[in-house]
Amino acid sequence: IRSDVLERTFAIKWITGFISRSDVWLAAIDVDADQDDEADARSQLVDTASQILSAFSSVEPDDDEAASIIRTFSFSLGVEESKMLDVQLNDAALLSEDHTSVGLQSWGSAIILAERLCKSPDHFGFNMPSGRKLRVLELGAGTGLLSIVAAKLSPSSTVVATDYHPDVLSNLALNVDSNFPRAPSHDSVSVHKLDWESPSFEAPFDQPFDVILAADVVYNPQHAQWIHDCVERLLTKPGSDDVHSRRSGDGGVGVFWLIIPLRSIGRHEGLYETVDAVFGDAERQRGSETGWKLAILERQELQRHAGGVGRVDEAGYRLFKIGWAR
Numbered sequence: 001i002r003s004d005v006l007e008r009t010f011a012i013k014w015i016t017g018f019i020s021r022s023d024v025w026l027a028a029i030d031v032d033a034d035q036d037d038e039a040d041a042r043s044q045l046v047d048t049a050s051q052i053l054s055a056f057s058s059v060e061p062d063d064d065e066a067a068s069i070i071r072t073f074s075f076s077l078g079v080e081e082s083k084m085l086d087v088q089l090n091d092a093a094l095l096s097e098d099h100t101s102v103g104l105q106s107w108g109s110a111i112i113l114a115e116r117l118c119k120s121p122d123h124f125g126f127n128m129p130s131g132r133k134l135r136v137l138e139l140g141a142g143t144g145l146l147s148i149v150a151a152k153l154s155p156s157s158t159v160v161a162t163d164y165h166p167d168v169l170s171n172l173a174l175n176v177d178s179n180f181p182r183a184p185s186h187d188s189v190s191v192h193k194l195d196w197e198s199p200s201f202e203a204p205f206d207q208p209f210d211v212i213l214a215a216d217v218v219y220n221p222q223h224a225q226w227i228h229d230c231v232e233r234l235l236t237k238p239g240s241d242d243v244h245s246r247r248s249g250d251g252g253v254g255v256f257w258l259i260i261p262l263r264s265i266g267r268h269e270g271l272y273e274t275v276d277a278v279f280g281d282a283e284r285q286r287g288s289e290t291g292w293k294l295a296i297l298e299r300q301e302l303q304r305h306a307g308g309v310g311r312v313d314e315a316g317y318r319l320f321k322i323g324w325a326r
């Protein structure tokens, strides 16, 4: 289908029609009539259809390798539209049987946040004046887009890209190597296993991080809580001497940038709400007797891209700035 234009056009048309009618089809389930299994099966089909459709968009097939796809991303740097930052990523086979290896593909959220990082690196803390190297961590890095962009934007930083799935980690290391062919191994971005559910905090996780990035990592009811607990441990805390004057993001205090898609249909529908429930607003933490707590400092709603970035079940995106409050 990837190489046959006629077949591809037909498939895209058919799947687009299927997805556009899926609301009616999903709503036709009678929940009172104990049709939960049928509802799940239908949601999964819509999910799979969206996945196939998204893989057709903005992807140039690599001639030699039918199983994987090399995607090239080009982001404008700062306000100068002419300066670009390029990243090449290996996205693995489209219909992997292993549903836990979702990190073998680059997702819309990561692309949208990468674009913003390149546009205004200062806003995300990348040009922070400090006497030491900036430490950047990516959680659930998948193909590594955000880590690679971070290392290109701020070559003097220490960037650590993490994931938990063995195949995803191998592909991530491959992507790092192909984007920094001349850098000694691990000098640009180092790749490490970090499982949010059972993290181990040995080096390089024994030192805190100034910037933590994560894209599309909340698609299970427990993810937000696991991620909260990791970030609580790994994000640079306000210093004890000047705690009253510093807030997250104000020179030297860590910030966690989290972007998630707003999925309004399918299996992961509404899970984005767990981020608000787990982290809470800064207001909620104010006056807390128990010291600094993580809280949502800012929330921004982002539109879907007109250019075919992101799966069709992603109605938009929400970018959270999370940091310390009390």
Ligand SMILES: C[S@@+](CC[C@H](N)C(=O)[O-])C[C@H]1O[C@@H](n2cnc3c(N)ncnc32)[C@H](O)[C@@H]1O
Pocket: 100, 101, 102, 103, 104, 105, 106, 107, 108, 109, 110, 111, 139, 140, 141, 142, 143, 144, 145, 162, 163, 164, 165, 168, 194, 195, 196, 197, 214, 215, 216, 217
């Ligand atoms: C939907 S993918 C997003 C990947 C990448 N951030 C992107 O946006 O393209 C979710 C990622 O989270 C990773 N992940 C899922 N559960 C995890 C866990 N318990 N610990 C660490 N990573 C996990 C997956 O392996 C996958 O790479």
